[in-house]
Amino acid sequence: MADLFSDAASDASxxxxxxxxxxxxxxxxEFVGQSAVVGPGTALRSAIERDEISSLILYGPAxxxxxxxxxxxxxxxxxxxxxxxxxxxGVADIRRAIDExxxxxxxxxRRTILFIDEIHRxxxxxxxxxxxxxxxxxxxxxxxxTENPFFEVNAPLISRSRIIELEPLADDDVRTIVRRALADPxxxxxxxxxxxxxxxxxxxxxxxxxxxxxxxxxxEAAAGVDRGGAIDVAVLxxxxxxxxxxxxxxxxVHYDVISAFIKSMRGSDPDAAVYWLARMVHGGEDPxxxxxxxxxxxxxxxxxxxxxxxxxxxxxxxxxEAIGWPECRINLxxxxxxxxxxxxxxxxxxxxxSALREVxxxxxRAVPDNLRDRHRPGSEAYGxxxxxxxxxxxxxxxxxxxxxxxxxxxFEAGDKxxxxxxxxxxxxxxxxxxx
Numbered sequence: 001m002a003d004l005f006s007d008a009a010s011d012a013s014x015x016x017x018x019x020x021x022x023x024x025x026x027x028x029x030e031f032v033g034q035s036a037v038v039g040p041g042t043a044l045r046s047a048i049e050r051d052e053i054s055s056l057i058l059y060g061p062a063x064x065x066x067x068x069x070x071x072x073x074x075x076x077x078x079x080x081x082x083x084x085x086x087x088x089x090g091v092a093d094i095r096r097a098i099d100e101x102x103x104x105x106x107x108x109x110r111r112t113i114l115f116i117d118e119i120h121r122x123x124x125x126x127x128x129x130x131x132x133x134x135x136x137x138x139x140x141x142x143x144x145x146t147e148n149p150f151f152e153v154n155a156p157l158i159s160r161s162r163i164i165e166l167e168p169l170a171d172d173d174v175r176t177i178v179r180r181a182l183a184d185p186x187x188x189x190x191x192x193x194x195x196x197x198x199x200x201x202x203x204x205x206x207x208x209x210x211x212x213x214x215x216x217x218x219x220e221a222a223a224g225v226d227r228g229g230a231i232d233v234a235v236l237x238x239x240x241x242x243x244x245x246x247x248x249x250x251x252x253v254h255y256d257v258i259s260a261f262i263k264s265m266r267g268s269d270p271d272a273a274v275y276w277l278a279r280m281v282h283g284g285e286d287p288x289x290x291x292x293x294x295x296x297x298x299x300x301x302x303x304x305x306x307x308x309x310x311x312x313x314x315x316x317x318x319x320x321e322a323i324g325w326p327e328c329r330i331n332l333x334x335x336x337x338x339x340x341x342x343x344x345x346x347x348x349x350x351x352x353x354s355a356l357r358e359v360x361x362x363x364x365r366a367v368p369d370n371l372r373d374r375h376r377p378g379s380e381a382y383g384x385x386x387x388x389x390x391x392x393x394x395x396x397x398x399x400x401x402x403x404x405x406x407x408x409x410x411f412e413a414g415d416k417x418x419x420x421x422x423x424x425x426x427x428x429x430x431x432x433x434x435x
Contacts, residue, residue, distance in 0.1 A: 019188065023184065024067075028048065032173045049076070055162065057119065073113060169210070178214050181215055192228070221239050262301075287328050290320070291313075316331045351410045365402035365403070370386070
């Protein structure tokens with residue numbers, strides 16, 4: 001834990017600090033990106049400039065500016081600024097920070113901003129220790145998290161804070177930050193090296209909206225060339241390795257990507273389906289998880305428009321179980337493309353959910369007598385059951401639904417593929433038998 005009000009800027013610009021730390025913005029005008037959150041005229045920017053900050057939870061991916069924004073507030077506000085890392089601190093550290101804030105307010109009349117990095121890593125009891133101090137305004141809490149706070153932060157703490165969602169930086173924002181770092185003579189590289197246009201593009205693309213990743217790659221590449229030299233793509237690849245996109249198998253990116261994958265198949269876009277599949281493959285997603293989603297999709301979204309879809313999805317699931325990464329990516333790609341290209345019908349899920357609503361909220365309807373079991377005494381009084389195979393076309397008109405439900409109560413055939421053909425054939429058969 002450290003009071004950063006007086007030395008946040010000097011620590012960040014110390015020559016021994018990493019380039020990403022040295023290049024943190026010192027003023028709001030230097031802050032790049034997030035214009036919807038801290039751009040001119042926004043509520044948060046006005047609150048910072050008036051020194052009227054209330055408790056905040058900054059939520060967004062790595063390298064989007066959460067810590068930089070917190071330190072900007074430290075440099076702008078007249079309040080004391082105390083930082084606690086949820087990775088290495090416990091309840092005792094929180095209580096010590098709150099006690100110091102209480103003394104500071106009582107004896108100096110000075111507020112305290114308590115910045116908690118990775119607040120989602122605090123347990124429920126650790127988060128609870130903050131409640132009274134936040135509610136009584138002994139501290140102004142600024143929490144930073146890469147996880148959805150509505151899932152990871154206690155509801156009482158959320159209700160006492162304002163959630164600020166930050167987006168990944170745009171490529172142009174990352175490019176601006178990289179160029180500043182190359183040119184800045186005091187905190188950056190001061191023109192000691194240059195960056196070819198191709199290498200700059202590679203740095204920006206590989207960063208994936210993460211400014212810290214871009215500056216780390218630049219710093220590593222700069223160390224690999226002589227002063228006055230140029231960083232090209234070959235140098236960058238030698239020091240940076242493979243591009244890593246953000247993918248947390250338990251977090252929001254996991255749910256966003258699988259949602260995009262399913263919606264791309266539903267939208268009959270094989271290219272998009274394969275792209276989102278590749279994102280999951282690259283992120284190390286459990287192949288059985290992907291295969292399960294394809295298996296569900298085969299019935300929910302393709303259904304009987306193409307009954308073979310379920311067989312292909314089942315085969316892909318078995319392949320994922322038996323083969324695993326990396327080879328099963330081929331099986332999953334085949335199944336994904338098939339689902340995207342297949343005719344679509346959601347009549348099966350609509351039918352079963354409609355029937356479930358009837359079962360749950362309707363009366364207990366009796367089984368029609370002609371369908372009841374015949375292995376009990378007195379069953380001869382039930383009336384005849386007409387055996388379909390004894391009739392032409394393997395069909396005969398008789399009641400299967402309980403009274404007063406009628407044909408079409410739950411199932412409505414789609415107009416595509418096998419399902420549409422068979423539904424039309426059934427209608428023709430019924431018409432012939434009722435004429």
